[in-house]
Amino acid sequence: xxxxxxxxxxxxSNKNTVTIIGVLLGIIVLFVGYNYRVSNAVETQxxxxxxxxxxxxxxxTKDAVSQMEVLKSTVKESKTLISNVNAVLSTQEAYCASDRxxxxxxxxxxxxxxxxxxxxxxxxxxxxxDGYKAVNLPVDLQKTxxxxxxxxxxxxxxxxMEIDGKIFFGEFxxxxxxxxxxxxxxxSVFFGGNQSGTPALLIFACPPDLFWLLSGAIYKGENxxxxxxxxxxxxxxxxxxxxxxxxxxxxxxxxxxxxxDPGADYNIGV
Numbered sequence: 457x458x459x460x461x462x463x464x465x466x467x468x469s470n471k472n473t474v475t476i477i478g479v480l481l482g483i484i485v486l487f488v489g490y491n492y493r494v495s496n497a498v499e500t501q502x503x504x505x506x507x508x509x510x511x512x513x514x515x516x517t518k519d520a521v522s523q524m525e526v527l528k529s530t531v532k533e534s535k536t537l538i539s540n541v542n543a544v545l546s547t548q549e550a551y552c553a554s555d556r557x558x559x560x561x562x563x564x565x566x567x568x569x570x571x572x573x574x575x576x577x578x579x580x581x582x583x584x585x586d587g588y589k590a591v592n593l594p595v596d597l598q599k600t601x602x603x604x605x606x607x608x609x610x611x612x613x614x615x616x617m618e619i620d621g622k623i624f625f626g627e628f629x630x631x632x633x634x635x636x637x638x639x640x641x642x643x644s645v646f647f648g649g650n651q652s653g654t655p656a657l658l659i660f661a662c663p664p665d666l667f668w669l670l671s672g673a674i675y676k677g678e679n680x681x682x683x684x685x686x687x688x689x690x691x692x693x694x695x696x697x698x699x700x701x702x703x704x705x706x707x708x709x710x711x712x713x714x715x716x717d718p719g720a721d722y723n724i725g726v
Contacts (some may be wrong), residue, residue: 475634475688500525501562504541512607512646513576516544537624538565552576557606558646580636580647580659581643588661590635591671593683599638600655601687607646609693615673615706616682628683628706629670631697635659658685663699669707672714680713 502523510520523542531539539545544551550573553559559569564692581590593613597603605611610719615628639653669726673681687693701707 463517465558488502492683499528501528501531501539501540503616504544505532505564506561510552510553511551512558515573516552516553516559516570518545519531520574521545526724534566536567539569539572539657544570550574553609557608583607583635584661587664588660588691589667589669589671591660591662591674592661593658593674593685595655595658595685599609599685603637603645603657605637605655605685605687606636607636607644609687610695610697611693612686612688613670614684615685615703617680617706617709619709624706627686628673629666629699630702631699632701635661635698642703666699667699668708668714669701676710676713681710684710 503526504521506516506520506524507522508520510516521541523541531537551570552573553646554569554571559565563569583588610631610633612627613629613632614626616623616625618624625644636659637655638659639645639657641653642657643653645653645655660670670683673683
């Protein structure tokens with residue numbers, strides 16, 4: 457027994473032996489670590505997604521949801537991505553698309569696009585910030601870019617006017633939030649599953665300091681002032697910003713037109 461211990465001791469005291477063992481241990485650690493990282497990098501999990509477009513405020517049903525495998529690393533990168541199908545389909549709670557926008561077919565579900573159905577409201581005024589007033593702008597399918605303007609979007613308003621025989625067209629108001637889009641029957645185009653409706657009216661949440669100016673410009677009609685809604689890209693329309701007049705020239709001209717008819721009632725709302 458003592459000879460075995462002595463042999464092992466001599467073996468381990470040999471510098472070459474220690475070096476070889478150290479190299480082997482290092483290779484083993486690298487091999488294990490590499491395989492662990494590769495395994496994590498390619499590991500997948502099931503994520504729910506919409507198989508068809510789900511209109512704002514509509515209930516999310518089983519036929520509208522499926523699951524696909526995605527990399528776990530992708531899921532970890534998004535803090536708002538819903539990774540559990542029970543968060544959109546549940547026997548205990550009915551879930552709906554948010555009252556702000558539709559969920560497109562093929563899209564994943566995110567925390568801000570899904571809400572409990574019992575929390576959904578179809579009343580546009582209940583989504584209006586305190587102090588704001590509602591303003592209606594008549595539109596059609598063409599002016600809404602084929603129905604591409606949604607509740608919750610922030611868009612710009614441009615003005616077209618004829619001044620001294622010349623047509624003037626320029627940016628008027630930026631970042632005006634859309635409360636709702638209604639059809640010619642007054643029904644919401646996107647809320648309540650009425651996605652077949654044709655846009656006829658945009659309802660905006662207007663800051664009180666711009667209410668008289670904007671509602672008055674709409675009241676004057678297209679013969680004098682034509683207001684045209686202009687959207688930006690996805691990032692621009694989804695990000696909140698300050699609603700403000702960007703052309704003092706247009707403001708002055710509109711105020712001139714309005715003051716020329718001081719008896720008009722510009723209290724235009726829903």
